[in-house]
Structure formats: structure tokens, C-alpha cells
Amino acid sequence: MTEVTFTPATAAIRLTHWLDAAAAAGLQRLPVDVEQLALHVAKELKWPDPIFKVVAADIPSFEGGLFHVEDQGWALLYNRNMTSEGRIRFTQAHELGHYLVHRFAQQEFQCSQADLVHWGPEMRSIEAEADDFASNLLMPMKQFRACTSTSEINFDILSDASSMFGVSLTATALRWIRSTEHSAVLILSRDGFIDWAVSSDKARANGAFYKTKGRVIELPPGSLAADETIVSNRSGAPISLGTWFMHAHRDAVAKEMKLVCDNYGYTLTLLSLSNGDKVWEPREWSHT
Ligand SMILES: [Zn+2]
Known part of the structure; x- marks a missing residue:
């Protein structure tokens, strides 16, 4: 044996x-x-x-x-x-x-x-x-990278990949966020509240993450995710990064993509950030 x-x-x-x-x-x-x-x-x-x-x-x-x-x-x-x-x-x-x-x-x-x-x-x-x-x-990495390593990601690209691999879009999006070198955050929400959020390594290093465990976090007002009149925006729209992260530079802009998954009763949001945008909370001692 x-x-x-x-x-x-x-x-x-x-x-x-x-x-x-x-x-x-x-x-x-x-x-x-x-x-x-x-x-x-x-x-x-x-x-x-x-x-x-x-x-x-x-x-x-x-x-x-x-x-x-x-x-x-x-x-x-x-x-x-x-x-x-x-x-x-x-x-x-x-x-x-x-x-x-x-x-x-x-x-x-x-x-x-x-x-x-x-x-x-x-x-x-x-x-x-x-x-x-x-x-x-x-979703073996070699094949996965071949179909998702584009300069711009969106829910259409992830949807095509999910068909190729025969898995759900959510599983595909999680695979992407965990393997990309881009700064991005994937958020799953229900009824206006964040259920979980996963940041790419780059986003996490730049302070762009949500701690959801044991917390109730409402979707930020002004985001596509919070706007119930918008069902889906698969390719995304520009949004002030400060909408999602209060310490972002006021000129910083991200791209927000939204997909309402009626079958499962949740909404997926993908935020694509510039790799240089850091959103850490400023620390007073750093100025002294
Ligand atoms: Zn199990």
C-alpha cells in the first residue's frame, strides 16, 4: 500500500x-x-x-x-x-x-x-x-492565466473564463483575485451589507481591504453596489476611490464593476484600483 x-x-x-x-x-x-x-x-x-x-x-x-x-x-x-x-x-x-x-x-x-x-x-x-x-x-493556473491575464479585468472576461472551466462566476472571480498582481478587491454583499471581501495581495499591501469577520458593514453610499437602480455594470464605471476607502487621496479614481446574482441572492462587486493608490489611515506620529 x-x-x-x-x-x-x-x-x-x-x-x-x-x-x-x-x-x-x-x-x-x-x-x-x-x-x-x-x-x-x-x-x-x-x-x-x-x-x-x-x-x-x-x-x-x-x-x-x-x-x-x-x-x-x-x-x-x-x-x-x-x-x-x-x-x-x-x-x-x-x-x-x-x-x-x-x-x-x-x-x-x-x-x-x-x-x-x-x-x-x-x-x-x-x-x-x-x-x-x-x-x-x-482552474489550473497555466490555463487560467492564459485567459485572464489582460490589462483590464471585467465581469465579461471572468464570465467567459467561468464557462471555459465549468465553474461559477464567483469561484472564478475568487481564483482571479487570489492570483492577480493587480490591485483589486472582490466584495460579496447581500441586502445592502458586505458579506465578505477579498483583496488581492497588491491591494492588501496598499491598505485596501475590509475586515468583515464579526462586523456589520454597510455598502458605502454612492457606490454602484449600494444603488438598487443599477442591476449590473459588467465592464465597470469610474468611481472616486474615497467612496470605498475614506483615507484614499481625493483625486484617486477606481473602477467599480457590479453583477447582481439573482439566483443566489447576492451581489458581486469588483473594484479595480491603480497599483500606486494607497489608502492606509494616516498616522499622526508619522508627521512628527
Ligand atoms: Zn466540505
């Missing part, structure tokens, strides 16, 4: 190499066929406890699950009532991540919608690790 200890990153790299090799032999590379991958991965790894079935089920309380069945291995279940193919694919990949990385820790995993959609930056748990794995597996 070959026992490999995977992290979310090394598991995704291993499977990505297989998929690249299979694609070189003529199989379709994207979107990733997670079901087939899940059913065959144990054989490739020479593991004794395979995922023996991937099945849709009526399980209203959760989106996906992974259950150990004595003498058979693991059953991967997903909610048949999920509305989009992309969401099903991400859920299956999330459960596959539990199988590869966490199966020694638990005999069963039940993953709710909150686990899969409320994917905030401050959450470090096996749920976040399974999401990291799914993101890396479904």
Missing part, C-alpha cells in the same frame, strides 16, 4: 499532471470531469479504499457529502437540486479534496452551502482547504 500525504496544493498538482497527460493523449482537458477522476483516483494512487460511487441525492440540508462505507470505500454524494452545473462540479471537487486530504481525520463529511459559498479569506479549516483544492483542480 502506497500512502501519500497530500496537502490541498500537492493533491491538485498531482491530479493536474495526470489530466495534462491524458489531454496530451487526446482526452478533453476542460472542464474537468470530476466524477470520472473521483472514481479512478484510488487506482492510480494504489489506495485500498476507493470512491466507489458518485451519486446525486435528495439531501436538502447539504450540498455535498463524503461517507465511508465499510468494506466498500467512500460514497460521494451531491445535492441533485443544485441549480448550476458549475456548482455541482465545484461541490464534487470539494468532496474529492476531502477524500484526498482529510479522509484519515473523519469518516464522513457533510458540506453545506455556507461551506461552499461563504468562502472568506479568514476561514482556515478543512472546508477552506477543500475549496482551495477544488479551485486549483478546476
Whole structure:
């Protein structure tokens, strides 16, 4: 028995190499066929406890699950009532991540919608690790960069990428914000309040981030996000950076893009900042 200890990153790299090799032999590379991958991965790894079935089920309380069945291995279940193919694919990949990385820790995993959609930056748990794995597996960096490394990002470009990778726009936007060298902030809001916000490394270094954990933060008045008369602005409009960050230089301008996701009851906002714009709170002692 070959026992490999995977992290979310090394598991995704291993499977990505297989998929690249299979694609070189003529199989379709994207979107990733997670079901087939899940059913065959144990054989490739020479593991004794395979995922023996991937099945849709009526399980209203959760989106996906992974259950150990004595003498058979693991059953991967997903909610048949999920509305989009992309969401099903991400859920299956999330459960596959539990199988590869966490199966020694638990005999069963039940993953709710909150686990899969409320994917905030401050959450470090096996749920976040399974999401990291799914993101890396479904949107391999080489192909992802090839279709999103444009000088200007917008929701049209991200939407095209989400179709290519067969995942939701939200998952695609999170992948982008976590890998870009641009200064940008992705915000998910509901009913006028920020649910979570994720900043790119550059934006974070420039002070452009929101701490949402345990806080109630209203969308800033004057933003596109707060304007209920605007349904969507996929390519974006200029906005004073001070609208979103009170310590921004008064002349600084950002681009705000907005997408109302009716199906899920939330709004996505993407703020694109100039790399040189810093919005840190001025400190009095710095002047003395
Ligand atoms: Zn999970």
C-alpha cells in the first residue's frame, strides 16, 4: 500500500499532471470531469479504499457529502437540486479534496452551502482547504492565466473564463483575485451589507481591504453596489476611490464593476484600483 500525504496544493498538482497527460493523449482537458477522476483516483494512487460511487441525492440540508462505507470505500454524494452545473462540479471537487486530504481525520463529511459559498479569506479549516483544492483542480493556473491575464479585468472576461472551466462566476472571480498582481478587491454583499471581501495581495499591501469577520458593514453610499437602480455594470464605471476607502487621496479614481446574482441572492462587486493608490489611515506620529 502506497500512502501519500497530500496537502490541498500537492493533491491538485498531482491530479493536474495526470489530466495534462491524458489531454496530451487526446482526452478533453476542460472542464474537468470530476466524477470520472473521483472514481479512478484510488487506482492510480494504489489506495485500498476507493470512491466507489458518485451519486446525486435528495439531501436538502447539504450540498455535498463524503461517507465511508465499510468494506466498500467512500460514497460521494451531491445535492441533485443544485441549480448550476458549475456548482455541482465545484461541490464534487470539494468532496474529492476531502477524500484526498482529510479522509484519515473523519469518516464522513457533510458540506453545506455556507461551506461552499461563504468562502472568506479568514476561514482556515478543512472546508477552506477543500475549496482551495477544488479551485486549483478546476482552474489550473497555466490555463487560467492564459485567459485572464489582460490589462483590464471585467465581469465579461471572468464570465467567459467561468464557462471555459465549468465553474461559477464567483469561484472564478475568487481564483482571479487570489492570483492577480493587480490591485483589486472582490466584495460579496447581500441586502445592502458586505458579506465578505477579498483583496488581492497588491491591494492588501496598499491598505485596501475590509475586515468583515464579526462586523456589520454597510455598502458605502454612492457606490454602484449600494444603488438598487443599477442591476449590473459588467465592464465597470469610474468611481472616486474615497467612496470605498475614506483615507484614499481625493483625486484617486477606481473602477467599480457590479453583477447582481439573482439566483443566489447576492451581489458581486469588483473594484479595480491603480497599483500606486494607497489608502492606509494616516498616522499622526508619522508627521512628527
Ligand atoms: Zn466540505
